[in-house]
Amino acid sequence: MPLFAIPFPVIDPVVISVGPLAIRWYALAYVAGLVLGWLAMRKLCEANDLWAPSQKRPSVTDLDDLLVYAALGVVLGGRIGHVLFYGFDYYRQNPLEILQVWRGGMAFHGGLIGVLLAIALFAYRRGLSTLTVLDLFAVVAPIGLFFGRMANFINQELWGRPTDVPWAFIFPRADDLPRHPSQIYEALTEGVLLLIVVGFVARRTGFRRPGLLAGVFAIGYALARSFCEFFRQPDDSEVINSVLTMGMVLSTPMLVAGIALLINALRRPALEPAAP
Structure with missing residues (x-):
């Protein structure tokens, strides 16, 4: 065990409360994203x-409405995904807690499915290309992932495995063992690094190859998530075997879909750019 470990900072999960109304960092993180x-x-x-x-391309009015679609897709899909993928037996016995979103418990893959459905419905109703809207989301999604993972850190959830690295944290909600700050690892890889990669591709190709940016994002997220799973402490319900976790398994179809989108986009000629 290390001679030094970083104690978890004293962060109140509630930013401000007025009577029964409480505003939490967890909610603010999703709003910010x-x-x-x-x-x-x-x-x-x-x-x-x-x-x-x-x-x-979407108009300003379209984007205003898209924000509502996306918010519903993220919240409903993320919560339903968490219940189904990670805590079905628990929530079956405590169904009222399904509605207590402020306590944490959102699954990225569930939120992704929710957003995909929301995007498909939105694009159909506005006469837009679904791939184009997906590409737009691919560029900005890492912003939300960064804030979401930092919210996981503040909430002391999804902590890492025990370790002796000098930057280990002690999470009081877990135990007194130094652990990997896996939430920060995910914020940096799925958030910052992926934002840089997708942003670089967007700067080079723009949106003239529909599906390309969505493919890059899907591949990048699947790889980053699978890498970080080696450092995160999975719940018993998330363990598949001595190596695989539910996060890795759920990332596999995302990786396959990303490769398919990438190949499909590169096989087609890019649309002509606007004249300078």
């Missing part, structure tokens, strides 16, 4: 050099 992602998409849609003249 959605709002900053929405603002970033507005900037992307205004950048003419990223689009082909023939492409139909």
